[in-house]
Amino acid sequence: MADGRAPTGIGGENLLFLTDEQLRQGSEAMFFAYRGFTADPDRILMDLAYGRAHHRAIHFINRAPGTTVNNLLNILGVTKQSLNRVLRTLIADGLVESKVGRNDKRERHLHLTDAGKALERQLSDAQRARLRAAYREAGPEAVAGFRKVLEAMMDPEMRASYARLRETGG
Amino acid sequence: MADGRAPTGIGGENLLFLTDEQLRQGSEAMFFAYRGFTADPDRILMDLAYGRAHHRAIHFINRAPGTTVNNLLNILGVTKQSLNRVLRTLIADGLVESKVGRNDKRERHLHLTDAGKALERQLSDAQRARLRAAYREAGPEAVAGFRKVLEAMMDPEMRASYARLRETGG
DNA sequence: ATATTACGTCAGCCTTGTTGACACTCCAAG
DNA sequence: CTTGGAGTGTCAACAAGGCTGACGTAATAT
Known part of the structure; x- marks a missing residue:
């Protein structure tokens, strides 16, 4: 199965296209495409002394306004120390607001400020432009x-x- | 255009599906899928004190045996210092062989040793398994x-x- | 003879991930 | 009311893996 040959039998249900070589090409496509996918936001972030981690936080806070730190932690799949470092700078720079929970006062609910929304818009515009072009082409x-x-x-x-x-x- | 509304006109050539929301979902799909894509090899590499950078080098050396350092640099899109750090450990550990070029003796041609091929096989098997499952499902x-x-x-x-x-x- | 290319390496820096430990606030349950 | 645990913030230390800059060496190209 892992010998690089195409399956030989006739009865493989839809398996004819699953050669190792084609799967390998799929891996490479993911690798190169992900590079393109992050390239545009990365360029914008570089000028602002932010990184991809900041982008991810901004993206998901914008996506789910009022989300808690714990929730964000689960989505991003990093440690709270890692996230907190990013969050701290974003809050200090006035891009993110952290509000104490009304119901449960231990929780912090995260929102983008107007400045944060502006940056999010800038980043996602760049990313969407590439995606849109790719979609249109495909x-x-x-x-x-x-x-x-x-x-x-x-x-x-x-x-x-x-x-x-x-x-x-x- | 970047206001989240679906395009209104009738004549948009294939543009009906390109709402900002759908593009955003595409971004998130890329983000989460890439995590899954790298998860299995990452687990294997952790035990060996290697990282994703080693995986990439091994993958592309296997893919293009005898490739030069410069060529690999271009494919991977990193600096030679970064690549060299990875390559050095792989050569020291006997997974990669570096041969002086016959034609141009300045060049080094990279090959996987048998041990290197074995690891490559292990890593790509894991990654292919996931891709194969996804392909079959889709x-x-x-x-x-x-x-x-x-x-x-x-x-x-x-x-x-x-x-x-x-x-x-x- | 000289310039350039291909490669290796040292040193230092940054981002972003990790663990471990500790403090604080607050909710919930006994 | 006390106690346990959850949610959060933070300090310290460390590692991987990017980066730049600088330098050296061998071999090719001009």
């Missing part, structure tokens, strides 16, 4: 397949996070 | 679309590297 059916495969590649918990964001956001 | 047409969009997302140079690897390798 066509609608390709986009559906793209999303389908990506979703199938996720870990189950990530898939749940993704689905949850989709419900509330779109 | 179906053949989805896979075609997946590849099409990913390729369209790449920077032009990366697209060239990707195409070159595809020619020689598959």
Whole structure:
């Protein structure tokens, strides 16, 4: 199975395209595409002395305004120390606001300030432009397949996070 | 255009699906999927005190045996100092061999040793397993679309590297 | 003969991840 | 009311893996 040959039998249900070579090409496509995917925001962030970690925080705070630190931790999959370092600078720079919870006062609810929203817009505009161009080039059916495969590649918990964001956001 | 509304006009050529919200979901799909994509190899590498950088080097040396350092540098998009650190440990550990070029003796041609090939096999098996499962779940047409969009997302140079690897390798 | 290319390496810096430990606030349960 | 635990913030120390700058060496190209 891992010998690089195409499957020989006739009865493989849809398996004809799953040669090792094609799977390898899929890996490489992911690698190169992800580079492109992050390139544009990275350029913007560089000038601001921020990194990809800041972008991720801003993105998901914008996506789920009022989210708690713990929730964000789960989505991002990093330690609270790591997130806190990023969050601290964003708060200090006036891009993110942290409000004590009304219901449970231990929790902090995170929001973007106007400045934060402006940066988010700038970053996501850049990223969306690339995605939009790619979508347009590939066509609608390709986009559906793209999303389908990506979703199938996720870990189950990530898939749940993704689905949850989709419900509330779109 | 960046206001989150769906395009209103009738004549948008294939633009109906390109709402900001759907583009945003595409970004998130990329983010979560890439995490899944790297998760399995990462687990294997952790035990060996290697990281993702080692994986990438091993992958592309296996893919293009005899490649030069400079060529690998271009594919990976890192500095030679960064690559050298990784390469040095791989050579010291007997996973990679560096041979002086016959034609141009300044060049070093990189190959995997048997041990290197074994590790490459282990890593790519893990990654392929996930990709294969995702492909199977999503179906053949989805896979075609997946590849099409990913390729369209790449920077032009990366697209060239990707195409070159595809020619020689598959 | 000289300039350039390909490579290796040292030193130092940054971001972003990690663990471990500790403090504080607050909710919930006994 | 006390106590346990959850949610958060923070300090310290460390590692991986990027980066720049500088220098050296061998071999090719001009």
